[in-house]
Amino acid sequence: MARPSPYPPELRERAVRKVAEIRPNYSTEWAAMKAVAAKLGIGTAETVRTWVRMAEVNAGQRPGRTSEEATADARISQRLTNRPLSELLGHGALQLATLALNLLPLAALRLEQLMRSRSGHLERAARRNAEVSLRRARVGGAR
Structure with missing residues (x-):
């Protein structure tokens, strides 16, 4: 099972919002993500990038598996793993x-x-x- 995140969900949402707000001020999206990571004290800009991409998938702006689908798949997998072989x-x-x-x-x-x-x-x-x-x-x- 995945290790719990050291960052609370509120911080993730705030970081994603900040990237969207300050993106026009920077030449690249990566530069905006680096700035947000530094301002909010998040370890790396890659962490912020992952959150932004996941938010885009959840909003339907980018193709991929949403958080709900991933959670449902994990629950099914866990149930199958815990069932007796018989x-x-x-x-x-x-x-x-x-x-x-x-x-x-x-x-x-x-x-x-x-x-x-x-x-x-x-x-x-x-x-x-x-x-x-x-x-x-x-x-x-x-x-």
């Missing part, structure tokens, strides 16, 4: 992932041990584990 994926995707995780050991067991078992005991145990995993996935996830 909510984002949905119940079905979570069940599928659980099934896959339950079947991975079964595949390894089949490859390594099932072929060696003459009695079929391991094969029956593996089949039971697979059936339990499938049942859990159908019913509503692992328990």
Whole structure:
């Protein structure tokens, strides 16, 4: 999250107004911004330039994302970041992932041990584990 500004909103508005007022007295807009920054004790003229550009976007004089749009996007992003993975994926995707995780050991067991078992005991145990995993996935996830 962005760090809070050390400058109050009133100072920003005042700086933007001042730039608009004294702009005709200077040869360039940058010179006016430098003068305002110096008069109001703002760190750099670049800070004032950023405020002026944002005010122009908010007023519709310049293309770009308004402050309200940026705030709304940040809220949505924050909500998505704080949601649990199960909510984002949905119940079905979570069940599928659980099934896959339950079947991975079964595949390894089949490859390594099932072929060696003459009695079929391991094969029956593996089949039971697979059936339990499938049942859990159908019913509503692992328990």
